[in-house]
Amino acid sequence: MAKIVLGVGASHSTLMNTHWEETTHKAEAERFRDALHAARARIAAARPDVVILLGSNHFRGFWLDLIPPFTLGVGECNASGESGTPKGPQNVDIDLARHLAGDVVESGRFDLAFSARLQIDHGQSHAIQHLLDGIDVPIVPLVVNVFAPPLPTFGRCEELALALRDAIASYPGDKRVVVIASGGLSHRLPWPDWRDPHGDDEDFMVQAWLDGRENWSDYDVRRRQIIRAAEAAISPEFDDRILDLFATGKAAELAGYSTSELEAEAGNGAQELRTWLMMAAILDYIPAERLVYEAIPEWLTGMGAVVLDPAERPVEL
Known part of the structure; x- marks a missing residue:
């Protein structure tokens, strides 16, 4: 059976690639970058055979003609390769991916879109x-x-994660699995609710x-x-509270x-x-190690990273 050996949650910002030199909070930026390097080292040490990569869509791969949850x-x-990120074909573990899709759907627990x-x-x-x-690991x-x-509710995200957890466990081959969640923490993008845009900029975004x-x-x-042109809207108090939930094994509270x-x-x-909620649910909400938190206004985002390591979970007697 497949074995989950590590979970990682990490914020992302393309401004890290495109505006590093213009970043005035350089010490904070360097601490966040160093934490990503530390998380990468933990992933390498876990010797994964595959990485399940949970991420969001920023209207590069999906458009309003079709948006599955x-x-x-x-x-x-x-x-897509925007803003200095990798571009082109990525290596996918097709066998595991199709097993997960089939198991989740055939179990009757979830109707999951696939591509x-x-x-x-x-x-x-x-x-x-x-x-x-x-x-060198497929995703x-x-x-x-x-x-x-x-949007899909947080509760529904948790339900899918638990179905995926069981599907991973039912995979017949031996695989070491790392789960990565990309996104967050607090930030506000100048993006409208597409159903009710206001002004030229919002009309433009919806048309795009x-x-x-x-x-x-x-x-x-x-x-x-x-x-x-957007102003940063970061909430360090919120971010600290969320990171504490992960650190204390209470990330399930996000589902509420x-x-x-x-x-x-x-x-x-x-x-x-x-x-992040889905990653933690797949790892049974074990306590996380908080690697970093930095509020970086130039990147518009509260930047954080955590690691969930089952090997460090106390053995229950």
């Missing part, structure tokens, strides 16, 4: 770049819709999300300008959040914490 990559996977030609964006490729650099990508409402599948580059310059409650407390970007 959850999509599992079961074949080809291509990274045999999946495109991912920095919601996952940022983790490939910084957490899997130099580690199983799962894209969670966190930016195009209505509708029409960008074939001509994304036509929208990219203005889209980037809108993002760069509603979409509106979370946005009010921590911004629309905090909806990415769905992936």
Whole structure:
């Protein structure tokens, strides 16, 4: 059977790639980067055969013509390569991916969308770049819709994670599995609710999300300008509370959040914490080691990282 050997949750920001030199909170940025290096070392030491990669979509792989709540990559996977993140084909463990999809659906617990030609964006490729650099390991990508409402509830995310946990355990081959969650913590992107845009910038963004599948580059310059003009909205108090939940093995409390409650407390970007919740659920909510937390306004985001290591879990007598 497959064995889960490590879980990692880490924030992402493409501004880390594109605006490193312009970052004035350099010490904070360096501490976060160093923590990613430390997490990468932990992943390498775990000797994974496969990484299950939970990430969000930023309207590079999915557009408003079709937005499933959850999509599992079961074949080809291509990274869009925006803002200095990896571009091109990614190595997928197709056998495990198809086992997970089949087991979750056939068990009757979840109707999971799948893609045999999946495109991912920095919601996952940022983790490939910084957490899997130099580690030759295939992935199983799962894209969670966190930016195009209505969003899957946190409770529903937990239910899928538990179904995936059992599907991993039922895999007949021996595999060492690492689970990575990419996204969060608190931040607010200048992105509208597509159902009710206000003003020229929001109308532009919604049009890009509708029409960008074939001509994304036509929208990219203005889209980037809108993002760069945004003011940071980081909530260190919220982030500290969430990281404490992970550290004390109480991350399941995230499942009680509603979409509106979370946005009010921590911004629309905090909806990415769905992936952290799912990672923790797959690892049975064992206590996490907090590697770092830095509020970096230039990146618009509270940047954190945690590691969940089953080998460090106390043995129950």
